[in-house]
Amino acid sequence: MTAQDTSKDQKDREPASQNGACNDAPWLDPAQQPFIEIQSLTKRFGDFTAVDDINLKIYRGELFTILGGSGCGKSTLLRMLAGFEKPTQGRILIDGVDITDLAPYDRPVNMMFQSYAVFPHMTVEQNIAYGLKKEKLPAAEIKQRVTAMLELVQLPELAKRKPDQLSGGQLQRVALARALIKRPKVLLLDEPLAALDKKLREQTQFELMNLQDQLGITFVVVTHDQEEAMTLATRIAVMNAGNFVQIGSPSEVYEFPLNHFVADFFGxxxxxxxxxxxxxxxxxxxxxxxxxxxxxxxxxxxxxxxxxxxxxxxxxxxxxxxxxxxxxxxxxxxxxxxxxxxxxxxxxxxxxxxxxxxxxxxxxxxxxxxxxxxxxxxxxxxxxxxxxxxxxxx
Amino acid sequence: MTTLANPGKRDRLWRSCVIALPYIWLLLFFLAPFAIVLKISFADPVVAQPPFTPFFDWAAGSGSRILATLDNYAFLLEDNLYWVSYLKSIKIALVATLLCLLLGFPMAYAIALAPLPWRNLLLLLVILPFWTSFLLRVYAWMVMLGKQGLINNLLLSTGLIDEPLQMLYTDGAVYLGIVYTYVPFMILPLYATLEKLDPDIHEAAADLGAKPLRVFYDVTLPLAMPGIIAGSLLVFIPALGEYVIPALLGGLDSLMIGRTLYDEFFVNRDWPLASAVAIVLLLILILPIMLFQRLQQKADT
Missing domain, CATH: 2.40.50.140 (Nucleic acid-binding proteins)
Structure with a gap:
């Protein structure tokens, strides 16, 4: 199976936009500059090829979702974007800058981990401020930005709490706030809703979309949950065995799946x-x-x-x-x-x-x-x- | 079935027994001996069996009279010998603990990061020396460190040195012996702590802009602190009272308090003074630990 963008040839049978977070469909416009450009990216672990010669263009302000079962290579792809894995081959460009060889701490990218990875020995406030402290910003600015961020994720009254006193939903917000505070060009989210119960998921899903809309940061989400992908994404890339099987808007991949695999994956x-x-x-x-x-x-x-x-x-x-x-x-x-x-x-x-x-x-x-x-x-x-x-x- | 909230009579009795067991243990094997030693430390030495004066004078007609004396403690203060050996012991135990930490931390971390099937094997290797007698292992070091020992012979034969180095009977040998013996006690609690850390946490710190050294300082070290403290106490406490290692590997000036204690008991047969030495040693150990626990509790609340 080859990775291909089905958007263009399906233009006539599918209205371009169906998601509120994105007013137009930049991927349909050949003149648009991609914000993230992945060029023939490959990652091998010994004999195993986790990511197999992938090409992908993601545009500014997109909420792009990579969907696939476990072991399909989606997490490896995300970790290469964050800098935790070194690609075997290929380049990654963000906003025109080649970041392939940059260390994680030098990338204009932040990640929200599936386990949230909130620092257990720091308060909520200290967790959120951590990224700014590493930038050596003046204390007053850090204070002000942390306060604003706590406001944004609706946690101001929990600022002094330690993580072990928080619920799963609250931890998720801390992790999100901590990743957003550095105003990254791209926010990577690894199964952002997987650890939440159903009610909270639905609520958080909409909050995540609103937040993305407000901040205009490009989100790249990795998930195995097709429902999560459908509701969040401007576009979905369905991944299998290290390759993209289909890339398209949620309704495209649902209504016009290219093959049995994609059709079966969604519902x-x-x-x-x-x-x-x-x-x-x-x-x-x-x-x-x-x-x-x-x-x-x-x-x-x-x-x-x-x-x-x-x-x-x-x-x-x-x-x-x-x-x-x-x-x-x-x-x-x-x-x-x-x-x-x-x-x-x-x-x-x-x-x-x-x-x-x-x-x-x-x-x-x-x-x-x-x-x-x-x-x-x-x-x-x-x-x-x-x-x-x-x-x-x- | 009896529930936890409303235990039956038999359950309650059974539970009391279970809780009482460690207390009885402590009472029998810690508090009682401690009380005996404490009592002896207030006595005067005599040439008799037992070699100290009784605590109570039953013979003095009407009622009993307490014959306690603080002479032994006063003597400890007066004579430099005791202070010098206390300080020397503290210094050696501290330095050895630090060396164990410096050596044990990377080892524990490496084991914690090793692939799962490897970890048990590596841990087994850490405790493997315990399968041989401790005394035997210290003698082995004597064989290696001696003037005609393995190391000197090797260095001489390669021409790196012209005459044998004095390694045995030095403070260096004592440090070597203590670190060698006690480093597993540092590694095991450190490993237990480090192994539990979420590996994502380190990546999260790197992702937020911390360079590797910074990640270690900001995240790994504070989260490893319970293991560092437990390991340090497990090394420091026995190292402070260590007798065999300084006696076999140390020189005449490696006078640690364990040696002094031994000499008072068995060479001078001054049991009361030896008991006083032991009581002071215990205080030196217990006070900082209690202080630390107090601080810890304050920090937790």
Whole structure:
């Protein structure tokens, strides 16, 4: 798999901006100067290649997320940006300056660690002031900036506390404040929300976005959590085995995944085997294995007629009903409800289709009685708009 | 089932027994001997069995009379010999502790940073010398350091020196012996402390602009302090009262208090004076430790 920026060729089918933190999409404008430029970066540990010849451009003010499972190389990439790992090959430029050979303490970059790494022997205030003290700034300025930062992360009343007297959420704020106080050009965040519980995560997520918007610092976030990546990011780079699999805005990687790996990484998806029937321009017609149903949808990558491929359709794009739907341009199949799960706001149905496949359907319970209409072993029809499906390669 | 909040009668009895055990231990093996030594230190020496006067005079007709005397303590103050050996002991113990720290810290840190499978092996190597008798190991040093010893022979044969160096029976040999013997007691608590440190903390300091030496001074050292203190006490306390090492490796002027104590007990058979020496030694040890703990408690609250 090669790393490629899918943004440009998907311009026509995707509105450029869908995230409040970024008013335009600088990555679509070839005249824009990248703020962080990673050039053929490689890191090997012995025989193991953690990061394999990566190229990446990140623009000023972006909240860029690198997403991948454990061992995909995302942390190594972040550590190379921070200066804790020396690249085997390649260069890193920030704001036009080559920082590849700079030590961590000389880089215009600060990092928020997954473990937070708050100094346990210093108070909150001392922790936050540490970076400024190393810059040998006058005491009065340090005091003033620390006070302002405590205000910003809403911790002023905890200034004199020691870290062991703080909750996880408070520690996270201290770590964030400590990394932000030096006004770095780039803030690196390693799994910033992983240690927080669900409620706190959602709240912190929005705070992080607001903070980034206020300060205009470029954020690079590393995470294994697709939900975190989706909500935070202006762009997501999906990483696997040391390479980028796809780079794009959250809705691009969700709605137009390039391949099975990306499609599967973001939420659930129903996969059907298919063969390519024909293509015309950006459209492709495929034949579903078994039912022989033909589906016509957009697909940018070249695929030869007759070659095998997959068709993916997200569970929430499927309609489920007892009567056969008669909608224009819909693909319809029938089946029997085998399992159902009620989540309150939605229900998940697993339907055994006529050709024996298990299809997952997620339905909004838009009416109070909606969830009660379908029962186990009910005969149902599943339909979807053909253009909602996506053609995937392995 | 009885809960912690409301223990049954049997549970309570059992718990009291468990708590009482260390106290009984301390009472039997520390406080009682201490009381006996304290008592003897207030007596006069006599040529008899036991070689000191009784604390109470039962024979003096009506009731008992306390026969305590502070003569022994007064004598300790008067005679230079005791002060000199106390000071010498403190000096040797302090310097040896410092040397152990300088040697032990990098070793402990290296073990803490070593890959996990290596650590146990390295720790095993640290305590390996304990598998041989301590006395034997000190004799081995005598063999190596002597005029005809291994080191002198080696240096002579390579032509680096023309005549054998006087290494045995010097203060240097005493330092060597103490550091060699006690450095594991420094390494083990230091390792326990350093091993627990979050490695990210050092990177965080570097990330915030601290150069490596600065990181060590700002982060590693303060966080290693509990280990440094524990290790230093574990080395300093036994080193202060050390008898065997200065007796075997030291010269005539390496007069440490352990030697003085031994001489008073077994050569002069002046048990009361020897007891007084021991009591003062104990005070020298306990006072700074208590003071330190007081400070520590204040800092914690």
């Amino acid at each position: 659930s998806i129903n996969i059907f085997d298919a063969t390519v029937h024909s293509r015309e321009g950006e459209h492709i017609t495929v034949t579903l294995e078994g039912s022989g149903t033909q589906i016509r949808t957009r697909h940018a990558q070249p695929l030869a007629s007759g070659s095998a491929c997959m068709v993916g359709i997200r569970p929430e794009k499927l309609l489920i009903s007892k009567e056969r739907p008669t909608l224009e341009g819909h693909t319809v199949t029938s089946g029997v409800v085998e399992e159902l799960a009620y989540y309150g706001n939605r229900s998940i149905y697993r339907v055994r289709s006529e050709n024996g496949r298990l299809i997952q359907v997620s339905a909004q319970n838009y009416q109070r009685s909606a969830a009660l209409l379908l029962e186990w072993d009910d005969e149902v029809f599943i339909s979807w708009e053909s253009s909602c499906s996506v053609v995937l390669t392995e």
